[in-house]
Amino acid sequence: MNAITSSPALARARTRWLKGVAADGGRARGSTSLLLLDTGAAIGFATGLAGAVEAVPSIGAMLPWAALMALSGGARGTFAMLATRVGAAGAEHAKLRLRRRIVATSLHRAPGSTATTGTLMNAAVDEVDAIDGYVARFLPARQAGAVAPFLVLAATALASPVAAGILFATLVPFILVMALAGGAAADVSRQQFLALSRLSGRFADRIRALPVVLAFGAEDREAAALGRAADDLARRTMRVLRVAFVSSGALEFFAALSVALVAVYCGFNLLHLLPFPVPEQLDLGRALFVLALAPEFYAPMRRLAAAYHDKQSAETAAERLAALEGERQSPVATVPLPRAAPGIVFDAVTIRYPGEDTAAVSHFSLDIAPGETVALLGPSGSGKSSLLHLLLRLAPLSEGAVRVGGIALAETGGVATIAAWVGQSPLIIAGSIRENLLLACPKASPQDLTRVIHAAGLGPMLARRPLGLDSPIDARGGGLSGGERRRIALARALLKSAPLLLLDEPTAHLDAQAEARLIATICRARAGCTTLIATHSERLAAIANRVIRLGETA
Numbered sequence: 380m381n382a383i384t385s386s387p388a389l390a391r392a393r394t395r396w397l398k399g400v401a402a403d404g405g406r407a408r409g410s411t412s413l414l415l416l417d418t419g420a421a422i423g424f425a426t427g428l429a430g431a432v433e434a435v436p437s438i439g440a441m442l443p444w445a446a447l448m449a450l451s452g453g454a455r456g457t458f459a460m461l462a463t464r465v466g467a468a469g470a471e472h473a474k475l476r477l478r479r480r481i482v483a484t485s486l487h488r489a490p491g492s493t494a495t496t497g498t499l500m501n502a503a504v505d506e507v508d509a510i511d512g513y514v515a516r517f518l519p520a521r522q523a524g525a526v527a528p529f530l531v532l533a534a535t536a537l538a539s540p541v542a543a544g545i546l547f548a549t550l551v552p553f554i555l556v557m558a559l560a561g562g563a564a565a566d567v568s569r570q571q572f573l574a575l576s577r578l579s580g581r582f583a584d585r586i587r588a589l590p591v592v593l594a595f596g597a598e599d600r601e602a603a604a605l606g607r608a609a610d611d612l613a614r615r616t617m618r619v620l621r622v623a624f625v626s627s628g629a630l631e632f633f634a635a636l637s638v639a640l641v642a643v644y645c646g647f648n649l650l651h652l653l654p655f656p657v658p659e660q661l662d663l664g665r666a667l668f669v670l671a672l673a674p675e676f677y678a679p680m681r682r683l684a685a686a687y688h689d690k691q692s693a694e695t696a697a698e699r700l701a702a703l704e705g706e707r708q709s710p711v712a713t714v715p716l717p718r719a720a721p722g723i724v725f726d727a728v729t730i731r732y733p734g735e736d737t738a739a740v741s742h743f744s745l746d747i748a749p750g751e752t753v754a755l756l757g758p759s760g761s762g763k764s765s766l767l768h769l770l771l772r773l774a775p776l777s778e779g780a781v782r783v784g785g786i787a788l789a790e791t792g793g794v795a796t797i798a799a800w801v802g803q804s805p806l807i808i809a810g811s812i813r814e815n816l817l818l819a820c821p822k823a824s825p826q827d828l829t830r831v832i833h834a835a836g837l838g839p840m841l842a843r844r845p846l847g848l849d850s851p852i853d854a855r856g857g858g859l860s861g862g863e864r865r866r867i868a869l870a871r872a873l874l875k876s877a878p879l880l881l882l883d884e885p886t887a888h889l890d891a892q893a894e895a896r897l898i899a900t901i902c903r904a905r906a907g908c909t910t911l912i913a914t915h916s917e918r919l920a921a922i923a924n925r926v927i928r929l930g931e932t933a
């Protein structure tokens with residue numbers, strides 16, 4: 380998902396994606412209308428100023444014009460403030476919806492996706508944030524920028540067509556210079572954004588793996604690598620700033636030039652000192668009106684230039700986020716699985732992880748009857764876990780077919796709804812032991828909890844802890860032995876009372892006595908279930924109706 384290219388097709392897809400996200404915000408138009416009203420108020424202010432000056436010295440005649448000026452000035456402040464607020468609210472809304480989509484994508488990544496936790500965190504937090512300025516500032520500024528200068532030009536032309544012509548003439552070279560500066564800015568901004576994403580992702584991943592980094596004394600190496608990534612980001616940020624200064628310098632030059640030319644023209648016209656003939660003679664009121672409006676001609680473009688960096692960041696983020704969304708599993712027409720012990724058929728199944736040359740499992744066939752217990756035995760790396768993961772759609776089905784309860788696996792969307800799974804590295808969530816157990820069945824009664832605690836042999840461990848079931852544990856299962864983590868995972872699986880049991884090395888890390896007790900528990904729990912056990916233990920395999928040995932045939 381890191382490949383950033385700028386082919387026209389990709390650029391179009393990126394723009395479509397961004398438009399969809401911005402439409403989710405839905406308030407860019409409101410902000411644009413307020414910016415246009417701001418321009419209208421600026422014209423009102425200039426009209427009031429010109430009228431007031433023309434009415435001098437009659438105070439009575441000046442008053443309505445002064446009132447128009449005050450009203451327009453106040454309206455400008457209000458419109459500008461409201462435009463900012465409405466834009467920010469639209470951006471918040473769009474980001475919230477996008478974050479929901481990214482979290483859903485993270486949960487439903489295609490089997491074998493290479494996105495790391497750091498990448499996903501960075502996507503959901505920083506990269507989604509990069510959309511903020513695009514929706515809140517850039518889109519309203521661009522839409523208003525396409526109309527507002529022409530409103531100013533039209534109002535100016537009513538008072539002085541020549542002054543309007545001068546303003547328009549400075550616009551053409553200005554647009555050329557801005558297009559060139561924009562191209563350069565796009566490139567450096569993209570590089571800077573990538574460097575930022577790399578740094579954030581790496582930082583989050585290393586923090587998550589801090590105990591491993593410390594255990595291997597790699598903190599200095601990791602700190603140095605993070606330092607290099609930070610230096611790279613700093614260099615690229617300076618490049619972005621350089622380009623930004625150059626383009627804002629060009630903008631200011633043309634804005635100042637246009638105002639200066641209009642001022643010189645109005646002054647010389649008023650004094651009849653123009654060295655060439657012009658088709659108009661200005662009076663003081665019209666000249667002041669034109670002069671007051673001249674800075675407003677470039678104001679929308681100034682606003683657009685200030686928000687241009689937001690567009691670059693959003694486009695780079697869009698490429699990455701759209702690619703990430705592309706990793707989401709294609710939705711399947713999910714056929715609900717019956718809540719009864721299912722038969723499972725693996726028909727010439729091959730599992731090949733993305734980017735791997737060799738298959739983890741090759742042409743594997745097995746027919747498991749409803750209610751049967753099958754043990755998968757075999758050396759490390761022979762594909763036992765992969766077969767269990769395949770049923771949960773955590774591993775890809777590259778060739779062959781799998782049917783569960785007579786329904787093709789692809790149509791069921793995986794067996795998670797009817798399966799209780801004990802993974803090889805039991806996943807623990809930060810919270811209490813009770814919360815970890817209730818994850819499987821939030822409505823479980825205290826009696827159910829006691830039953831599974833007893834069945835999984837968790838009693839003595841809980842008795843040793845003053846807070847018992849409410850003892851806190853962190854996301855790494857800190858403070859628990861490997862065997863205790865496994866028992867919690869087994870108790871959680873038993874609480875689900877599902878008709879399909881998928882057990883991945885449930886007795887690893889247990890001494891012989893504890894293993895015997897757990898095997899007895901599994902024997903009780905599997906009643907009425909179809910059970911698939913991946914194990915290295917011959918004792919555990921012995922309880923199965925059938926033992927399948929993987930990786931042993933020539």
Ligand SMILES: Nc1ncnc2c1ncn2[C@@H]1O[C@H](COP(=O)(O)OP(=O)(O)OP(=O)(O)O)[C@@H](O)[C@H]1O
Pocket residue numbers: 491732733735739757758759760761762763764765766803913
């Ligand atoms: N996400 C993955 N991406 C790439 N290769 C993978 C992935 N998961 C597993 N593999 C590879 O697939 C092969 C089978 O792995 P698997 O975990 O299924 O074996 P196993 O029999 O369960 O091993 P063990 O007994 O050590 O748990 C191994 O070569 C492993 O390196």
